[in-house]
Amino acid sequence: MKTELKNIANIQTGVFAKAVAKGDMVYLQPKYYDEDGNRVTEVVPDLNSIGISANHHLQPGDILFSSKGTKNFATCFDDEDMNAAASTSFFVVRLQDRNVLPEFLTWHLNQPTTMSYLKAFAKGSSIPSISKEVLGKTEITVPSIQKQQLICKIAKLTTYEKQIHSKLMELRNEFYQQKLYTALNN
Incomplete structure (x- = not known):
């Protein structure tokens, strides 16, 4: 079955917030990940959860898609013990279709053909950015x-x-x- 991403998932932007020295929530940013979406640094709670909507609290199975800059990747958030929110450099893709595995969708988004498609529609000369609309129209083979x-x-x-x-x-x-x-x- 082929479908557009927006038909199987909810896509929202990360939250805009200011990091603090000591918080109760982790503020995930692309700098914590390598080009393949593997977290390469330890993270510490650096965000106050007060004022952060429950909708922005990451859930296991959420997919973070780095949409800004030249380092685009998807990574699956699977840390059940981490209270975290994604920065605005990410789109948070939350699957609505139980017939799609988050790990599979992450793999699919990271495929060279998918990335080429997405990067072809990136806008901006100094910092290219992939829009939510383009991500939502990405065709997914399930x-x-x-x-x-x-x-x-x-x-x-x-x-x-x-x-x-x-x-x-x-x-x-x-x-x-x-x-x-x-x-x-x-």
């Missing part, structure tokens, strides 16, 4: 739940394989550098 689960499993294993390969290359480089250093000093 296979069976079983196929979605299989795709997610393969994608997770592929990511794990990349991490292992990267670590192997790093260790191999250290090994050769040490060998060369030892040879130089003998």
